[in-house]
Amino acid sequence: MIQPNIASLHMEAGKKAAVYIDTLLKPVGSLGRLEEVAIQLAEITGEPFPEVTPxxxxxxxxxxxxxxxxxxxxxxxxxxxxxxxxxxxxxxxxxxxxxxxxxxxxxxxxxxxxxxxxxxxxxxxxxxxxxxxxxxxxxxxxxxxxxxxxxxxxxxxxxxxxxxxxxxxxxxxxxxxxxxxxxxxxxxxxxxxxxxxxxxxxxxxxxxxxxxxxxxxxxxxxxxxxxxxxxxxxxxxxxxxxxxxxxxxxxxxxxxxxxxxxxxxxxxxxxxxxxxxxxxxxxxxxxxxxxxxxxxxxxxxxxxxxxxxxxxxxxxxxxxxILQSAVNMVKEMATFESAGVSGKEE
CATH class of the missing domain: 3.40.50.10210 (Nicotinate-nucleotide-dimethylbenzimidazole phosphoribosyltransferase (CobT), large domain)
Incomplete structure (x- = not known):
């Protein structure tokens, strides 16, 4: 019988992903569940920029x-x-x-x-x-x-x-x-x-x-x-x-x-x-x-x-x-800084 050996989620990778997602060229939170999925995938894989393919x-x-x-x-x-x-x-x-x-x-x-x-x-x-x-x-x-x-x-x-x-x-x-x-x-x-x-x-x-x-x-x-x-x-x-x-x-x-x-x-x-x-x-x-x-x-x-x-x-x-879309969002979208676009005024 197997003896499961499962590590805790990598919360630090999730936090890094969340911070980065908030810099993407879009209003904060505007991609809804896709943002949540991307963070969850980061926590699961331990990678702020996760892969799901193949x-x-x-x-x-x-x-x-x-x-x-x-x-x-x-x-x-x-x-x-x-x-x-x-x-x-x-x-x-x-x-x-x-x-x-x-x-x-x-x-x-x-x-x-x-x-x-x-x-x-x-x-x-x-x-x-x-x-x-x-x-x-x-x-x-x-x-x-x-x-x-x-x-x-x-x-x-x-x-x-x-x-x-x-x-x-x-x-x-x-x-x-x-x-x-x-x-x-x-x-x-x-x-x-x-x-x-x-x-x-x-x-x-x-x-x-x-x-x-x-x-x-x-x-x-x-x-x-x-x-x-x-x-x-x-x-x-x-x-x-x-x-x-x-x-x-x-x-x-x-x-x-x-x-x-x-x-x-x-x-x-x-x-x-x-x-x-x-x-x-x-x-x-x-x-x-x-x-x-x-x-x-x-x-x-x-x-x-x-x-x-x-x-x-x-x-x-x-x-x-949908998982692939969440991954591509993080990996391919421009940030406000990289696109030279002004962010939201405080």
Missing amino acids: PGVIVFAADHGIAKEGVSAFPQEVTKQMVTNIVEGGAAINVFGRQIGASFRVVDVGVASEVLEEQVIHRKVRPGTASFLTEKAMTREEAEKAVSTGHEEASHLIESGVKCLIIGEVGIGNTTTSSAVLAVITGADPASIVGYGTGISSDQYTHKIEVIREAIDYHKPDSTDAIDILSKVGGLEIAAMAGAMIAAAEKRVPVLLDGFICTVAGCVAQLLSPQAADYMILSHQSVEPGHLTAIKHLDKDPLIQLKMRLGEGTGAAVAFP
């Missing part, structure tokens, strides 16, 4: 035994089919990843069926979780291994030169798993978290809530123990995503959070290492109701709202140019 996208794929309980609109085999589509370049995350010039990896951390594509990184911990309605999703050892796997894969990607990490996921049933994990961490009623996921019916929606309530009541996960939560009601890709976030934080690389499932993984990462959340920037707010609960738990503010709910890392990839 970005890296890593997608973790895994299946969920809870899908057998009728909580999803799609059959479990769709997970493998989506992995195939991703490696062939036809998924939404491929489109948006290409658009921002991202390095790309897809990791099989727990797809139930055999994945044969050579382009996939094969790190299967087990072939899907068990149905956590009747048994533990996985063992503690498997949960720890999934976290470590995500940590290792993200570390490899970052070592290749990536300056910003986007983490996505593929896995039928994972909104149910994420809802259960979030309900345990926050103590929220599952009814306030659960959404319609990939498009379930009203009856399935009601059933989904009851399944989560029954599972939490049956397993009684320890809300202070991330591995206990993951092993009892978690998912392999959620564990791997949390590990990846910790790796990025350790290396002072910003994590651009995606939607509901990714943000829940962020809550798990924070539980594993509280300072991990300091290195996360929230890309967007999903229409999944539980996303707002996770956002409030992490005390984040979304950059955009486009009513997205796809996952895969798509919202983060779409929002990435």
Whole structure:
């Protein structure tokens, strides 16, 4: 199991960035959130003039035994089919990843069926979780291994030169798993978290809530123990995503959070290492109701709202140019002094 070693934010770099931004050729504060993002990136990276290019996208794929309980609109085999589509370049995350010039990896951390594509990184911990309605999703050892796997894969990607990490996921049933994990961490009623996921019916929606309530009541996960939560009601890709976030934080690389499932993984990462959340920037707010609960738990503010709910890392990839704009603002804008423009009279 990893032993997180995350440094505090570099506040001095943030202060230097803030002072410099106030000298740029514009009214103070007139670029709003872009200025805030630039300062946050300085604190994360330790550099007053930070870099976020090239970005890296890593997608973790895994299946969920809870899908057998009728909580999803799609059959479990769709997970493998989506992995195939991703490696062939036809998924939404491929489109948006290409658009921002991202390095790309897809990791099989727990797809139930055999994945044969050579382009996939094969790190299967087990072939899907068990149905956590009747048994533990996985063992503690498997949960720890999934976290470590995500940590290792993200570390490899970052070592290749990536300056910003986007983490996505593929896995039928994972909104149910994420809802259960979030309900345990926050103590929220599952009814306030659960959404319609990939498009379930009203009856399935009601059933989904009851399944989560029954599972939490049956397993009684320890809300202070991330591995206990993951092993009892978690998912392999959620564990791997949390590990990846910790790796990025350790290396002072910003994590651009995606939607509901990714943000829940962020809550798990924070539980594993509280300072991990300091290195996360929230890309967007999903229409999944539980996303707002996770956002409030992490005390984040979304950059955009486009009513997205796809996952895969798509919202983060779409929002990435905002980070690039913040960086370019600091690096390329003239100052009042360099432009020979008179400043505001006191």
